[in-house]
Amino acid sequence: MDNQSPPSQPIIIARNVDKRFGSFYALRGVSASFSEGQVTAIVGPSGSGKSTFLRTLNRLEAHDGGEIIIDGIVLSDDLQHLDAIRREVGMVFQSFNLFSHLTILRNVALAPIRVRKMSRADAEAKALALLDRVGLKNQAHKYPVQLSGGQQQRVAIARALAMDPKVLLFDEPTSALDPEMVNEVLTVMRELAHTGITMLVVTHEMGFAREVADRVIFFDEGVILEDTTPQAFFTNPDHERAQAFLSQVRHGF
Amino acid sequence: MMNWTKQYPGWTMFGAMLGLLFFLWGLAIPLSAAPAPIGPAAEQFAEGARVTVWLTLIAGSVGVVLGIVAGMGKLSKFLPLRWICDFYVWLIRGTPLLLQIMFVWLALPTIMPEGIELSDFACAAIALSLNIGAYNTECVRAGILAVPHGQVEAAKALGLTPFQTFMDVILPQSLRVALPALANNLASLVKDSSLAYAISVVELTMAGYRVQAESYQPIPVFLTIAAIYLILTTAFTTLTAALEARLDVGQKR
Ligand SMILES: Nc1ncnc2c1ncn2[C@@H]1O[C@H](COP(=O)(O)OP(=O)(O)OP(=O)(O)O)[C@@H](O)[C@H]1O
Ligand SMILES: [Mg+2]
Numbered sequence: 001m002d003n004q005s006p007p008s009q010p011i012i013i014a015r016n017v018d019k020r021f022g023s024f025y026a027l028r029g030v031s032a033s034f035s036e037g038q039v040t041a042i043v044g045p046s047g048s049g050k051s052t053f054l055r056t057l058n059r060l061e062a063h064d065g066g067e068i069i070i071d072g073i074v075l076s077d078d079l080q081h082l083d084a085i086r087r088e089v090g091m092v093f094q095s096f097n098l099f100s101h102l103t104i105l106r107n108v109a110l111a112p113i114r115v116r117k118m119s120r121a122d123a124e125a126k127a128l129a130l131l132d133r134v135g136l137k138n139q140a141h142k143y144p145v146q147l148s149g150g151q152q153q154r155v156a157i158a159r160a161l162a163m164d165p166k167v168l169l170f171d172e173p174t175s176a177l178d179p180e181m182v183n184e185v186l187t188v189m190r191e192l193a194h195t196g197i198t199m200l201v202v203t204h205e206m207g208f209a210r211e212v213a214d215r216v217i218f219f220d221e222g223v224i225l226e227d228t229t230p231q232a233f234f235t236n237p238d239h240e241r242a243q244a245f246l247s248q249v250r251h252g253f
Numbered sequence: 254m255m256n257w258t259k260q261y262p263g264w265t266m267f268g269a270m271l272g273l274l275f276f277l278w279g280l281a282i283p284l285s286a287a288p289a290p291i292g293p294a295a296e297q298f299a300e301g302a303r304v305t306v307w308l309t310l311i312a313g314s315v316g317v318v319l320g321i322v323a324g325m326g327k328l329s330k331f332l333p334l335r336w337i338c339d340f341y342v343w344l345i346r347g348t349p350l351l352l353q354i355m356f357v358w359l360a361l362p363t364i365m366p367e368g369i370e371l372s373d374f375a376c377a378a379i380a381l382s383l384n385i386g387a388y389n390t391e392c393v394r395a396g397i398l399a400v401p402h403g404q405v406e407a408a409k410a411l412g413l414t415p416f417q418t419f420m421d422v423i424l425p426q427s428l429r430v431a432l433p434a435l436a437n438n439l440a441s442l443v444k445d446s447s448l449a450y451a452i453s454v455v456e457l458t459m460a461g462y463r464v465q466a467e468s469y470q471p472i473p474v475f476l477t478i479a480a481i482y483l484i485l486t487t488a489f490t491t492l493t494a495a496l497e498a499r500l501d502v503g504q505k506r
Contacts, residue, residue: 058409058410060406060410083414086410086412087412089410090410090411091407091410093406093407095403097401097404097406099404099407099408099421099422099426100404100426101422101425101426101429101500110411110413110421111411111412111413114413114417114421115411115412115417156407160410160411163411
């Protein structure tokens, strides 16, 4: 019997999750749970399965083994479950993926109109408020190509927030940006981290992980090698692979 | 295309449509002022032009729908559907249009249920629709393939259903890519509709042929027909160029 009281119930539970591509295991028996409001930085070398793990959580990739439960809903092929989960879980991509044929305002308002069945006027008012929050209200009528990378990524964050998700997944949100634009996006994310939304952030920004995250998970070859506090991870990681990774990061790639 | 179609696409579209209508209603008036053999036959020319435009508009519209449906079908995961669509395109593109028109005219009535009479015009419209539909299929398919995968993932992650993803993201973006080729097909259709003469539909070419046969003056008659065709194709091209400009927003150049 599960006797945990609702508030301490994790919002995401992954148990023994496997993911194969052909015969190659991208994830091998990954288990982790995340409580509401927690900000987790996911780090690790290239190809270690960080993106794959994130993408199994909103079923952009279907897992092959184990179990994923989000806000009490089991993630499976059941379309109703999938709909419910995708409403709860937003995602921000490395390459922004804004809808190129829609204005910034329509980009943000689209999902509330279609998925939440909001009226167009309400959805656009909400979109404007969110754009204001990421500092882009005055760009609402432009198209994505007319914005800089940093601005596009802030719109992408507003677009994800428009669905009022409980969980936000970020897959290297600053990796495609010119260095001078990284900070404007990190600033928005830093503010978000204090709002109580659950965040899972795959990132190479170790500064951000150290300052903002409550928890760091280190992936290597499809398994979680370290799952600890930023303090412990950055000062004294348990595994040699993590130490090697950190020294590599410190000395630049 | 001319610059102002890009600057004022909405107005140009409206103007081209209006121009087409005026041209159709009013064609007989200026023509009747022309000397014989054109003047006396003005009403025949006007009627022929109307039939040509109707054939083009009907087959053009049905052809776009067919192109979208079969273009999707060619990319379907459902194998039999893909075979059907492949077969359709293969069959239509591998046989002459004239043969297709004759076939529909001769074969369709025999397989139609009792009591349904197909006019010659309907047969021509059906054959032309099937024909342009097959050519549109390839354009739409290429357009769908050109939509970056990230756009679809973003829509999924926001919780849009597959149908919404198609209607709101994939279709508009792929049509934007496919439109120049679709417009090309439409311009060909204006001229290809002349083959309907073979099943005694009195469209523009057939009208001219009759006038010429009565007056024994082929040169002025055919010059008049050529001029009318040129005006029609120009109107259709302007219309589609304006549509292209409208859909072009947010596109990288
Ligand atoms: N669609 C796919 N088909 C086949 N193999 C894949 C696919 N996606 C990922 N992989 C493989 O799975 C492994 C994990 O990939 P993943 O993208 O999760 O790594 P990552 O930790 O996010 O790396 P990076 O830091 O480079 O983004 C890699 O070896 C990758 O080649
Ligand atoms: Mg990755």
